[in-house]
Amino acid sequence: MTSAENSPGPVAPPAEADPRFALMDLAMSYLVPAALRAVAVLGVADHLTGGPRPVADLARAVGAHPLNLRRALRLLATHGIFTEDDEGRFALTPAAEPMRTDAPSSFRAAILMLTDATFWRPAGELEEAVRTGTSPFDRLFGMPFFDHFARDPGTAAVFHDGMASMSDPENPLVARALDLPPDAVVVDVGGGHGGLLLAVLREHPGARGVLFDQPHVLEGHRLGELGAEDRWDLVAGDFFAEAPPGDTYLLKRILHDWDDEHALRVLEHCRRAMSPHGRVLVADAVVPPGNDPDPGKVIDLLMMSSFTGRERTRADFDALFTRAGLRLTRVLPTDTRLSVVEGVAAV
Template sequence: MSQDEDRTTGGRTGTADDTENLRRSAAFLVDEALGFLFPAALRAAADIGVADHLADGPATPDRLAAATGTDARNLHRVLRLLATRGVVTEDERGRFALTAAGQALRGDVPYSVRAAVQMLTDRTMWRPAGELTHCLTEGTTAFEDIFGLPFFDHFAKDARTAAVFHVGMAAMSDQENAPIAAAYDFPESGTVVDIGGGHGGLLLEVLRRNPGLQGVLHDRSHVLAGNRLEAHPELAGRWRPHEGDFFAAVPAGDIHLLKRITHDWADEDCVTLLGHCRRALRPGGRVLVVDAVVPPGNAPHQSKALDLMMMASLTGRERTEADFAELFARAGLRLSRVIPTPTVLSVVEAVAA
């Protein structure tokens, strides 16, 4: 090989600019590969509740370590990394303070996402994400290979994991529910069925904003036990719980809500579920799938990251507008419109075909 040839350009003569670009690429990719340590640090901070001890102002790692029962030097190292992403900030005296962006890591504030961070970085999400190569070579989720059961079957046998998931999902949804409920023009009367509605946060917001509506919260019995609607006496008589498996049947209604449900499941499962909705839909009714809609192009969008989480741990996926249209058609429905909301989610509306 001549002196003008460069191994990094495949044996072709490369310019100095080519070599510099490759060096920059190498540095960039190494930095990206280290990116997994930020959510690891974020989880550690959530686990020990350090943000709550910053509510009254800046504090040193020594003071925070004493309050949280942790090692001061290692806590400083975690906080130092979080400061690089604007979750906390370190002053010239070595004290750390929460930024505006980090406030929701506290557990004592409205819209706290502490439980959501713990869910998204739980071992049920974290470990399969490290096995994406398995998903590529085998075409299947990595979850069952690691835990021995499919995702939701594992939940049924592991109360700890189930609690982390449902509490975390409720926390993740809290900041979404009000703007989603406000973004859609619900009818003045009728029954809204929140299918797989968890603790009922979205249904609560819908009923608050639409006093003429009745509600049904449909989920498994152990999930319904944690519902939030019972804590609101002003809604008494306007809603009822309904225990069931949405793959078997769903209650009749004028509006069927499915928030963050279809992305958990493979296409065939979604067609089954949407088919149940179609049969249970009253004349003139609508199915509202509230999920991320993957946009075209190269721009960042949370749906593209969530899609890999679905690939690693579940059987579902995030979908484009065309994907939703195809699912609806197979279930006897027709996509009528996609309504964006101020959140990462959209309301994908379907009517009877």
């Protein structure tokens, strides 16, 4: 027998070195947010505040199938969300604490929003967006996102509650990063219930605020928490049609919902309405160059699948500002996943 015949042939690489296994794991990773949503909907974390509980007790408390609840929690525990002890009892972890409804910084509403059918179903049809350049949302729901949002109170509630939950940890950090004149009139464009403006007015006691959004949105505003009604006003309107007068225009997670033409209209209205030395401050993800992971690259696909918008690079913002008659002056970090892109009048 020759040496060639004695050769065992090619040796398979270790499983962890074979890219096919990594691809397999990635292809199934959508099951983690699926489990996260199921547990959030059931309110499991609310039933663990007193300490570890056997899964059978937990299942009775939340109205779930014991075995299947354990399987969902077991997967989440591999990501540090909940933990199972040797007796089969599940407990909260620091990562699971924000899933409690009564937690000071509860994130449950944000989880329910981000995994809602309005985001989940279009994401499953992402191929359509990649092929056609249009969102599959319209086909799946019969109308664009914000039309569906306006007609369905349930969707509107999920969205507003979820945005507040997601924004509350960010708003004080964004407000702290802003460099405002002491007597600035700050217009929060599309500011929802006013969480960001509330944080700005607390951080900058000399500023006055204007919360600008649609009438049905303003009904849920939170500015009364400031305790100084002389420092803020509510103005109802459509940011595609107008903007109220002011000095500083805040647009937090507004432009990323829209394509360049719609975003341009919003910026142009701000540019026309602002005082001669006014500024536009856009708080959005600024996508960095290169191949490193970045949250903005993930949210960008959410914008692709359910909206017509996108996350932008600094160059994208520069071009958009220029078209709106603005000049990009700087990009401010905020200690969050957002940056503040500042623009002033170009002429």
